[in-house]
Amino acid sequence: MPEAYRGKAPKVIAIANQKGGVGKTTTTINLGTALAAIGKQVIILDLDPQGNASTGLGVPPADRKITTYDVLVGEQPLERALVDTLVPGLSLAPSDPDLSGAELELASAPRRSYRMRHAIDRLRKRLADSGHHCDYVLIDCPPSLNLLTVNALTSADSVLVPLQCEFFALEGLSQLMRTIELVRSNLNPKLAVQGVVLTMFDARNNLSGQVEADVREHFGDQVYKTLIPRNVRVSEAPSFGKPVLLYDLNCTGSQAYIALAKEIVQQEKRQRLENEKVPA
Numbered sequence: 001m002p003e004a005y006r007g008k009a010p011k012v013i014a015i016a017n018q019k020g021g022v023g024k025t026t027t028t029i030n031l032g033t034a035l036a037a038i039g040k041q042v043i044i045l046d047l048d049p050q051g052n053a054s055t056g057l058g059v060p061p062a063d064r065k066i067t068t069y070d071v072l073v074g075e076q077p078l079e080r081a082l083v084d085t086l087v088p089g090l091s092l093a094p095s096d097p098d099l100s101g102a103e104l105e106l107a108s109a110p111r112r113s114y115r116m117r118h119a120i121d122r123l124r125k126r127l128a129d130s131g132h133h134c135d136y137v138l139i140d141c142p143p144s145l146n147l148l149t150v151n152a153l154t155s156a157d158s159v160l161v162p163l164q165c166e167f168f169a170l171e172g173l174s175q176l177m178r179t180i181e182l183v184r185s186n187l188n189p190k191l192a193v194q195g196v197v198l199t200m201f202d203a204r205n206n207l208s209g210q211v212e213a214d215v216r217e218h219f220g221d222q223v224y225k226t227l228i229p230r231n232v233r234v235s236e237a238p239s240f241g242k243p244v245l246l247y248d249l250n251c252t253g254s255q256a257y258i259a260l261a262k263e264i265v266q267q268e269k270r271q272r273l274e275n276e277k278v279p280a
Contacts, residue, residue, distance in 0.1 A: 016153065032090055035135070054094035057085045116152060194264070233254070
């Protein structure tokens with residue numbers, strides 16, 4: 001296991017949207033990096049067979065000795081898959097194309113929707129028993145509502161939804177919300193919506209402003225104040241195997257992800273205070 005962590009059990013957040021090209025993996029990488037930059041200990045689980053989160057964090061295929069595929073099919077504990085990244089305080093369980101076959105391999109397996117949940121629960125126990133911890137586990141889901149995504153949602157405390165500022169945004173979001181409700185009803189009653197983050201926002205484009213207004217009207221306070229702008233430095237960073245915060249800390253994309261990380265941490269603090277006020 002990489003560097004030692006100290007403190008409470010992690011909050012597990014699935015970052016999901018069945019629509020591709022909405023900035024899901026980019027958000028996973030850069031939110032994880034931003035959380036680490038403000039002092040949090042973070043683990044990212046790459047559950048996308050394309051392995052883009054692994055590549056974007058600078059972990060080449062040759063270094064992915066044990067992957068989330070090995071964890072899901074039951075061959076390896078999650079802690080053995082974890083590798084350090086270029087970001088201090090940020091570890092990764094990488095992915096590779098073998099993961100695309102996991103759905104078929106698990107077709108007749110008992111409790112197949114709970115494989116990643118059991119792996120995370122065992123990791124939590126191991127961390128607690130050893131006096132180690134992490135603050136957040138972020139799960140990068142594939143751009144589809146398949147068994148891999150169901151495993152992530154069954155494992156998670158909450159779902160963070162990246163939403164591109166485009167015309168069909170709300171249409172795809174409603175389908176995802178129905179899936180979240182099905183998972184909550186049948187597999188994971190504690191699953192909550194962490195929030196919706198608007199990505200690829202272009203202030204020069206009237207459509208971006210209209211989508212923002214529509215999403216805020218429908219989902220209210222569940223939409224984060226932080227907007228992730230369309231930014232060329234964010235797009236360039238993965239080709240260098242770096243999060244944008246390491247590639248160009250001062251660009252607007254980096255500063256937006258730092259703001260989002262701070263907003264999420266403040267959200268967690270408010271929720272803890274509210275829970276403490278509830279009579280036992």
